[in-house]
Each structure stands twice: as C-alpha cells, then as structure tokens.
Amino acid sequence: xxxxxxxxxxxxxxxxxxxxxxxxxxxxxxxxxxxxxxxxxxxxxxxxxxxxxxxxxxxxxxxxxxxxxxxxxxxxxxxxxxxxxxxxxxxxxxxxxxxxxxxxxxxxxxxxxxxxxxxxxxxxxxxxxxxxxxxxxxxxxxxxxxxxxxxxxxxxxxxxxxxxxxxxxxxxxxxxxxxxxxxxxxxxxxxxxxxxxxxxxxxxxxxxxxxxxxxxxxxxxxxxxxxxxxxxxxxxxxxx
Numbered sequence: 001x002x003x004x005x006x007x008x009x010x011x012x013x014x015x016x017x018x019x020x021x022x023x024x025x026x027x028x029x030x031x032x033x034x035x036x037x038x039x040x041x042x043x044x045x046x047x048x049x050x051x052x053x054x055x056x057x058x059x060x061x062x063x064x065x066x067x068x069x070x071x072x073x074x075x076x077x078x079x080x081x082x083x084x085x086x087x088x089x090x091x092x093x094x095x096x097x098x099x100x101x102x103x104x105x106x107x108x109x110x111x112x113x114x115x116x117x118x119x120x121x122x123x124x125x126x127x128x129x130x131x132x133x134x135x136x137x138x139x140x141x142x143x144x145x146x147x148x149x150x151x152x153x154x155x156x157x158x159x160x161x162x163x164x165x166x167x168x169x170x171x172x173x174x175x176x177x178x179x180x181x182x183x184x185x186x187x188x189x190x191x192x193x194x195x196x197x198x199x200x201x202x203x204x205x206x207x208x209x210x211x212x213x214x215x216x217x218x219x220x221x222x223x224x225x226x227x228x229x230x231x232x233x234x235x236x237x238x239x240x
Contacts, residue, residue, distance in 0.1 A: 001074045001075070001092075001093060001096065001098040001099065001100050001101060001102075002072065002073050002074050002100075002101060002102040002103075002104075003073060003074065003075055003076065003077075003089055003092065003093075003100055003102070003103045003104070004063075004064045004067050004068075004072075004073040004075075004076040004077075004103075004104045004106070005076065005077045005078070005079055005085045005088065005089060005103070005104070005105050005106070006057070006060035006061070006063075006064060006076070006077075006078055006079070006105070006106035006107060007056075007057065007060065007078075007079065007080075007106065007107035007108065007115070007116045007117060008057055008078035008079055008080050008117075009057065009080050009116075009117040009118075010055050010056045010057045010060075010107075010108065011055045011057065012054050012055035048108060048109065048110030048155055048156070048183075048218070056108075057078070060078075060106045060107075061078060063106070063231060063232075064076035064078075064106075066232075067104075067234055070234060072234030072235065073104070073234075075092055077089075077092075079116055079117075080116070080117040081116055081117045081118070081119040082116050082117075082119040082120070082121050082125070082132055082135070083119065083131075083132060083135050084116075085105065085116055086132065086135035086136060086138065086139045087135055087138070089103055089139055089142070090135070090138040090139045090141070090142045093142035094142060099142060099143065099144035099145075099148070100139075100142050100143050100144055100148055101144045101147070101148055101149070102148065102149045102150075102151070102235075103139075103143075103148075103149070103150045103151070104151045104153055105150070105151070105152050105153065105154070106153045106154070107153075107154050108154055108155060109152065109154030109155050109156065109157040110155060110156055110157065110162075110218070111156055111157070111159050111160045111161050111162045111218070112157065112160075112161050112162040112164065112165040113157060113162075113165065114152045114154045114157050114179075115154075119132075121152075121169075122165060123164060123165050123168045126168050126169060126172040136172060136173070139173070140172070140173050140174055140175075143173060143174070143175050144175075145174075145175065146174060146175055146176070146195060146196065147175070147176065148173075148175040148176065149175065149176045149177070149178060149193070149236060150169070150173055150175060150176070150177045150178070151177070151178040151179070151193075151236060152169075152177070152178070152179040152180075153179075153180070153184065153188065153231075154179070154180070154184070155180065155182070155183040155184055155218060156180060156181055156182060156183055156184075156190070156207055156218040157179040157180065158179035158180060158181050158190070158192055158200070158202075159180070159181035159182065159190065159204075159206065159207045159208060159218055160181075160204055160205075160207075160208050160215055160218075161204075162179070162181070163200040163202075163204055166179060166192075166194055166200055167194070167198075167199070167200065170194055170195055170196045170197075170198070171196050171197070173196075174196055175195070175196070176193050176194070176195045177193060177194065178191065178192065178193035178236055178240070179191075179192065179193075180192075180207075180221075181202065181206045181207030181208075181218070182206075182207040182218060182219055182220065182221040182225060183207075183218045183219065183220045183221060184221050184231075185220070185221060185231070186230055186231050187221040187222055187223055187225070187228050187229075187230060187231075188221055188228065188229050188230065188231060188233070189207065189221035189222060189225035189226060189227065189228040190202070190206050190207040190221070190225065190226060190227055190228075191227040191228070191229050191236070191237075191240045192227060192240065193236060193240060202226075202227075206226060207219050207225075227240050
C-alpha cells in the first residue's frame, strides 16, 4: 500500500507572525520549543528555506488528491504532528490488512530533520525512549520489510550533516529511506536513498551554499542539479 501524508499547519509564516498572541496551549508529543530568536539566519544555517510563505498546506492537499487520482497513492492524510502522522499510517495499514510499500511525507525540513507542525523527526526522535518511540515502532511493524520506502519530501533533510540522520532513519525503520539535499519546490533536487547498513553515496557538500568557506545554508533545486525530480513525480526513479 502506498500512503502520502503532509503537514496541515503551514498557513504561511507571514500570517502566523501577524496573529494576535494567544494563551499558552498544551504541547503535542515530540513538540519542540520555538527558539527565542528564530530569525532567517538561524533557520538558514540549518538548511531550511526561510522567508514569507503563502502557506503550502493547500498545495500539498491538491498534490495528495492528484496522487490519489493517478494511482500513485492509495490513501492520504493531513497531520499537525508527527505522532498524528505516524499513528495514521500504522492504523490505516492495520485496518486495511495491507503492509506499507511506500510512505511519502511532505513538509518543511532542514539538515538532519523534518518538521510536521511544531514536532520534529530527527536523530533524537529516533532513539529508544523518545516521545515518538512508540509511534515509530508501530509504523515499522506495518512496513513491507526492507524493500519498503519512506520518502521525506522536504528541504535538505539529507544534506550536509543530514547524512547521519539518513543512516539513523534507515536503521530505525529497517527499510529504504529517501530524502533531498537541496531546498525543494516544483523541482526537487539531490534526491537520494539508502538502505539499512549502507553508507550515503552522495557528497555531503551537495546542495550546500558556502560563505567564506563555511556552510551557510542550502541551495535551491533546479532542473540541472543532481538527481532532480519534480513535485509531480509519484515514484522514486531507479538509481536514486
């Protein structure tokens, strides 16, 4: 079974900044505290795209519907946290009595992590005893073994220091995982995958923007960049 899930909380950074302050709310499982000064420089150095956003949730919703219509996905779900997203995937597989051969997650990310809402999937979240430990174990039980694919379609999660995250993710899930080294939009460059126990075959400098010889952020995807697919691509190309 092929599943697609996406972040349901991206209403646009500009819109979020303009909202009136609200009362403190209860945190979701695995939620991270927002940094006191989350300015563009803080996020850019992590390889994440920054700046105003019109909000990508409606775009992802349309893409999920297209994947469903074309047969690239058997089911899709919008989620506001990783706990909700992983729980839905595992529950859907159990209820339908079918193992997951492909799971695509769409959202924002950076070097070594992917976000859904205010929660983050990273190396810390993959460790036993983390807030997401149970949800990750439940998902793993519903994957179709080592040949299953979990594809993180977000900006630069496998770029630069994200190689360690890629290896940890494959090892924890016991299957093939895929991600990107560039900031993605219509074009999605630096698409790479690896299986448990494999070492990343791509250059850690791929997709990295340097300033004064030091990593300063991620580069934008382009048609001519390595291993480029588009947002309309439903399946991982052979060799990627």
